[in-house]
Structure formats: C-alpha cells, structure tokens
Amino acid sequence: MQVQKTKHIEALTTNYAVAYAVKAADVDVIAVYPITPQTTIVEKISEFVANGELNAELIHVESEHSALSAVVGAAATGARVFTATSSQGLELMHEVLHIAAGMRLPIVMAVPSRTLSAPISIHGDYSDLMNARDTGWVIYIAASAQEAYDTVIQAFRLAESVSLPVMVSYDGFLMSHTVEPVELNDEEEVRKFLPRAVRPYTLNPKRPVTMGPLASPDWYYEFKYQQVLALKEAYKVAKEVDSEYGRRFGRSYGVVETYRMEDADYAIVAYGGASYGNARAAADLARKRGIAAGVVRVRLYRPFPTADVLKALDGVKAFAVVDRAIMFGSPAEGPLYKDIATAMYMHGIDKPALGVIHGIGQRTMYVEDMYKIYTMLRENPRKEVVFLGVRV
Amino acid sequence: MKVYYKTLKDLPREELFAPGHRMCAGCGAAIAMRWITKTIGPNAIIANATGCVEVTTTPYPETAWMHPYIHVAFENSAAVASGVEAAIKALRRKGLWDAGDTKVVVIAGDGGTYDIGLQSLSGMLERRHGVLYILYDNEAYMNTGIQRSGSTPKFSWTTTTPVGTAVRGKIQWKKDIMGIVMAHRVPYAATASISHILDMVNKIKTALEYTSEGPTFLHIFAPCVPGWRYPENKTVEVARLAVETGYFPLYEWDHGKLKLNPPSNAHLDKSKRRPLKEYLKLQGRFAHLTDEEIAELEKELDAYWEYLGKLAQL
Numbered sequence A: 001m002q003v004q005k006t007k008h009i010e011a012l013t014t015n016y017a018v019a020y021a022v023k024a025a026d027v028d029v030i031a032v033y034p035i036t037p038q039t040t041i042v043e044k045i046s047e048f049v050a051n052g053e054l055n056a057e058l059i060h061v062e063s064e065h066s067a068l069s070a071v072v073g074a075a076a077t078g079a080r081v082f083t084a085t086s087s088q089g090l091e092l093m094h095e096v097l098h099i100a101a102g103m104r105l106p107i108v109m110a111v112p113s114r115t116l117s118a119p120i121s122i123h124g125d126y127s128d129l130m131n132a133r134d135t136g137w138v139i140y141i142a143a144s145a146q147e148a149y150d151t152v153i154q155a156f157r158l159a160e161s162v163s164l165p166v167m168v169s170y171d172g173f174l175m176s177h178t179v180e181p182v183e184l185n186d187e188e189e190v191r192k193f194l195p196r197a198v199r200p201y202t203l204n205p206k207r208p209v210t211m212g213p214l215a216s217p218d219w220y221y222e223f224k225y226q227q228v229l230a231l232k233e234a235y236k237v238a239k240e241v242d243s244e245y246g247r248r249f250g251r252s253y254g255v256v257e258t259y260r261m262e263d264a265d266y267a268i269v270a271y272g273g274a275s276y277g278n279a280r281a282a283a284d285l286a287r288k289r290g291i292a293a294g295v296v297r298v299r300l301y302r303p304f305p306t307a308d309v310l311k312a313l314d315g316v317k318a319f320a321v322v323d324r325a326i327m328f329g330s331p332a333e334g335p336l337y338k339d340i341a342t343a344m345y346m347h348g349i350d351k352p353a354l355g356v357i358h359g360i361g362q363r364t365m366y367v368e369d370m371y372k373i374y375t376m377l378r379e380n381p382r383k384e385v386v387f388l389g390v391r392v
Numbered sequence B: 001m002k003v004y005y006k007t008l009k010d011l012p013r014e015e016l017f018a019p020g021h022r023m024c025a026g027c028g029a030a031i032a033m034r035w036i037t038k039t040i041g042p043n044a045i046i047a048n049a050t051g052c053v054e055v056t057t058t059p060y061p062e063t064a065w066m067h068p069y070i071h072v073a074f075e076n077s078a079a080v081a082s083g084v085e086a087a088i089k090a091l092r093r094k095g096l097w098d099a100g101d102t103k104v105v106v107i108a109g110d111g112g113t114y115d116i117g118l119q120s121l122s123g124m125l126e127r128r129h130g131v132l133y134i135l136y137d138n139e140a141y142m143n144t145g146i147q148r149s150g151s152t153p154k155f156s157w158t159t160t161t162p163v164g165t166a167v168r169g170k171i172q173w174k175k176d177i178m179g180i181v182m183a184h185r186v187p188y189a190a191t192a193s194i195s196h197i198l199d200m201v202n203k204i205k206t207a208l209e210y211t212s213e214g215p216t217f218l219h220i221f222a223p224c225v226p227g228w229r230y231p232e233n234k235t236v237e238v239a240r241l242a243v244e245t246g247y248f249p250l251y252e253w254d255h256g257k258l259k260l261n262p263p264s265n266a267h268l269d270k271s272k273r274r275p276l277k278e279y280l281k282l283q284g285r286f287a288h289l290t291d292e293e294i295a296e297l298e299k300e301l302d303a304y305w306e307y308l309g310k311l312a313q314l
Helices: A014-024 A039-050 A064-076 A087-092 A094-102 A127-131 A145-162 A187-193 A220-249 A273-288 A306-312 A335-346 A367-379 B028-040 B052-057 B077-093 B111-115 B118-127 B177-182 B197-212 B232-244 B276-280 B291-313
Strands: A008-013 A029-032 A057-060 A081-084 A107-113 A138-141 A166-171 A179-184 A256-259 A266-270 A293-298 A300-302 A318-323 A353-357 A384-387 B044-048 B069-071 B103-109 B131-137 B188-193 B216-221 B251-254 B257-260
Touching: A008 A014, A008 A145, A014 A039, A014 A107, A014 A145, A014 A166, A014 A179, A014 A187, A029 A039, A029 A064, A029 B077, A039 A057, A039 A081, A057 A064, A057 B077, A064 A081, A064 A087, A064 A094, A064 A107, A064 B077, A064 B118, A087 A094, A087 A127, A094 A220, A107 A127, A107 A145, A138 A145, A138 A220, A145 A166, A145 A179, A145 A187, A145 A220, A166 A273, A187 A220, A220 A300, A256 A273, A256 A306, A266 A273, A266 A367, A273 A293, A273 A367, A293 A306, A306 A335, A318 A335, A318 A367, A335 A353, A353 A367, B028 B052, B028 B103, B028 B131, B028 B197, B028 B216, B028 B232, B044 B077, B052 B103, B069 B077, B077 B103, B077 B118, B077 B131, B103 B111, B103 B197, B111 B118, B111 B131, B118 B131, B118 B177, B131 B197, B177 B188, B177 B216, B177 B251, B188 B197, B188 B232, B197 B216, B216 B232, B232 B276, B257 B291, B276 B291
Parallel strands: A029 A057, A029 A081, A081 A107, A107 A166, A138 A166, A266 A293, A266 A318, A318 A353, A353 A384, B044 B069, B044 B103, B103 B131, B131 B216, B188 B216
Antiparallel strands: A008 A179, A138 A300, A256 A293, B188 B251, B251 B257
16 A cells, blocks of 8 residues: 655644545535534535535534434435534434434544533533443544544544444544644545445335334344444454554554553553643653653543553553543542543552543643642552642 | 325325234324325335334334334434435435435324424424425324323323313413424425325325425324224224314415315315314213313314414415
C-alpha cells in the first residue's frame, strides 16, 4: 500500500474536520439538528450539499430524537448515514441509542461533548457521553482535529464491518471550536478505503425482512448476547482498521495512546484533547523536575480496551485517572476510573490508583494542576477520588 | 378520491398480511392491516409505531409482514419513515437502489399519532416527505391495556379514566387530528372506516399515489373488542354505526378542498343520521352514560358537523 504523497492541509476546527470526513465518506443521508457545540458540523455539511460537493439527502428534523430515528430508518434502508449531537440532544436520543445498537445499524455520529443541565451550561465536559457509554455503541474519544477527521473515516469502516453504530467524541469547545492544521485525504482514496458493500439485511421490497420485532423471554437474551460478541469483535476490528488506515494514509493512533510511558513510575490516564494535552505538558514538566512521569490516553472507550490499558500501566508504581464527568453516587465518581478499577480487580492487580475529577462544566484545568497529580502520586500513593479545581 | 375499485369484485386478491398473527378475534386493526397491505401492493416499505399491531404481528422468529417492515419505537415512526424515504432518494440518485418506485407507508395507532408521536408526525409533514401515514384509531392505548389517549372520546370508560362517583370517564373531548394534519397543508388526507371497504381501499390507493407530491394521511376508524367492550362478532357493525350516526364522518381533504363521502355526504342534514345512542349502546365503555351525558355528546357532535359543513363549503 502506498502512502498518499501530496499533502493537502487546511486550518479547521474539529467540527469542520468532521464535516470534511463526512464529505469524503460520500454519506447518503444526514439528519440535521442544531445544538451547541455541535451545530457547526451540520452547518458545514449543509454548505457542502448546497454547493453540490456532497451528494446527500439532508433531513432537517424537528428534534434529536427524530434525528437519530431518521438515520436509523435510512441506515436500515441501506444508506450510509451520519448525524451529530451534544449534551441534552444526546440525552433526548438516549432511547434510540439502545435501539440503533440493538438493530445492529452502521450509524456514525459525532459528539463534541458538553455538560448537562441543570443548571444549564453550554460548555464542555464528558457528562453527556458517559451517560451513553452503556448503550451498545462503539465509542471513540479523539484528542485532536486531525484525529477526529481520521476517526470518523475509520468509524464508517468499523461500523459497516461489525454492524454496530459508532460515536466519535471529542472536547466540546476546547476542540470543537479550536482551529488546528488538518491534513485531508484524497477523497477518491477514502472511498476506496470505504467500499460500498451490499448488506444482506436492509429494507428492500426485493428481499423483504422484518426489522425491530418483538422478542419474548425465549429470544431477547440471545439478541443481547450477540451485541456483547459484536462489541468484542469491534475491539479487534478497530485495531485492524486503524492499522490499515495508517498504511494507506500515514496516520494511526492505536486504541490506547501512550506518552513517555517506557520507563514511567507514575502515570496519568486521560481521554479527550485538553486532558491529554495538559497531561503530556505536565509529564514533560515532571520529568524535568525528576519524576518519571507518563501519560496513557484511552482512545477507544467502548468496547473498553482492557488488555491495552493494563499493558500500558504494567510498570507503574501508581497512577491517576482523570475524568471530565461525574457518576453521582458511584463508589468512585469517575467513569473511566471505575472501568480501570474493575479491569484491575478482574485481573488481580492491586495498585494505588487516584481518581481525579476535573474540568467539569469546562472549569479551567492548568498544566500545574496536572503536575500536582504526579506529586500526589509520588508523595502519597493511595486509592481515593479527588475533585480538582472546585471551590469547596 | 380517484375510484380504482368500483365493486367488491375489483378488490385486490393477493394477500400480503400473513395469517397466524396474534391479533384479537374481531380486531378492527387486523381488518385494516389486511386491506392496507393488499392495496399498497408489494413494492412498499412499512414503518410501524409500537402498539397492538406491532407486538401482535412480529413475535420473533415469526412475522405477519410480507413487506419490508421496520419498527423502531412508539413516537418516531414518522421520523423513521422520513429516513427511509430520504435513503431511497439518495440511493436512487447514486444508482444504488434496485427496487424501482418503492412507496413508504407508516402505520401507527392513536397513541403514537395523537400523543407521543405528534411531534415527529408534524416534522415529517412540514418537510413534505413522500410518505403515506396511516393512523388506525381505536381510541385508547389498547396495547398496554386500555388507557385513555388524546383520541379517547369524552365520557368513555378506560382504565385510567374509570367511572367513579366523582368523575365519570374521560373528562376531555377527542382531539381533532385531521384538523392538525390539514393545517400542515398536505396534498391529501382522508378518513375511512373498516366498515366501508371500497371507500377505504380507494382512499388508500389515492393517498399512495399522491405521495409523489408530498405526505398524505389516512385516519382509519378501527374498533377494539376488549377496549370498547362489545362482542367480537360486532366489529364491523360498530364501525358502520359510527359512520351512520355521524360519529365518524367519512371525508377527504384533497388539495385544500374538503369533500364528504357517502354515506356521510348526506349527514349534514341531522335527520339523515341515525341516533348516536345506537352506536353508544353497543359498547360497554359507554354503558354508564346518562341521558344528559348522551345529550351533551350529541350537542358536541352537532357542533362538529356544523364545522365540517363550513369546511366543505370552502
């Protein structure tokens, strides 16, 4: 496979980068509904359609519930589909999230993540996404505009390979509205990477099927178990798709990304752009000050890449998991923390692991705060959840 | 209404709604489904809302549907159908649709249309998707065991509007769903009853043809044996009396013109309508009604006919 030679680089926000990926993927049907900070994605896509650059049907739905319902209908009919949402919109879709996964439809949705009401806040954190994490969708959390572009393209390939819907998430505002240089692929090459496959089960009068039936206690469990298996398969396929994408386009990320972890004693585990960027800057600072610090970023969040996360953390003395979402009333309030704690327990690993909640409602998170986490790990390694940056 | 079928002998023979479904004996909706599927022909995709029809016709691994069929949830069948219609358009444009002129049909009950599904219906009508939306109206949430909906008539007994000493059945009037649909200026909307088959199938066919212009809507009256509490051999009789007493007028809205259809076209003259009591007395859900309450229902019905008369003159 030959890596693309001519480079085409544009200055794009992450939202626009996603729109360019959708255009390159030759998507057929897009449901359009505004919500901050998602809106500029569907605005840009609308421009592409208006200018004849993308041959797609836009459905200007009257709610997010209908947005996902419409793309469910379109995907079931055999179309390649896309929609995007954030925050309350993702909550309004929640019922249909389960249905889209249960019906095994290859839907791709972008979710620039935003916090939830009440009180109302339009700003970024991952409260919305974390409420959607157990719905049977594959979930990526990207850390740059470039990665979001690449991941949306990978998502179509993955979704259509394992018959599951895929969410591509990233920081609301901190990424969705921040301009970065993004290298765009040749669209012809993207379309070769995403060949049109005729799916065996679609709504077509030539081959009638009944979709979304009633399942009695005799059958329902089997459907759900097949979803479990499909997600296990998605873990493997996500890696393959990422590798092949790397061979074709020269960029790949793995399902878990590590930074200075080779000899690290102390690690921060994070997801999303701001956390990862700040954690890397803090690791550099810590290294200068004599702490062997590293960072692990979970890129594929569902299915949870247990083996890769445990491997990345194998050599550390203690680590902290930084979460930008709160699971109220949970034994540990950070959702990723709880995932990793579960993974460790199941593999008989016992290590000091600090849970850190930060950046809630886009509360500013400084590199110094992240550096402080490394000093906390070194001076007093413990299992505890701390709330950073909040007035108490 | 275009007349495609003049006599019962002209009606489509091919059955596209398989026997063996779990609908109740005497189910009005089952009669509607049989005629809907026959009339729309095989080249159609059906989107069904959650409800009696959905749960009784799709018990995995069996299905009563010979059409491609999709059920997603209760409130979103119009949105799902919007997606199906858009997908066919896009795929056809790209040379990826191989099934020709495929029609898209929604089937939803009154709960999924008058209440929880009203928003997605309105969105679909506003966007003018070429979809035929068929409401089968049995005037309550029958799938969950007879709870009141926005379609339930005043004074009707349901399990959430029981007849007690302080409150006697449903307090509110039935919502005017046709008025709501017509306000969206759709090319075609019509009422039909499972008791008047020729009228119904001609309207289904007409509404289906008009989907090339935009969304069309059919309001089919479909009595429910357990919910309305009448013997299962009386379904067609109950439906016919609903039409003949003027309780459920047959009319169509064709490009902004309202036209009453036989026998309802004679019913602007009240003396040509059978007494409402004949319709009510067959049903257990109205068994508690006093003469005063029946008089109140009659008064409201007269007012409705006055309104229809004015619309028919537009």
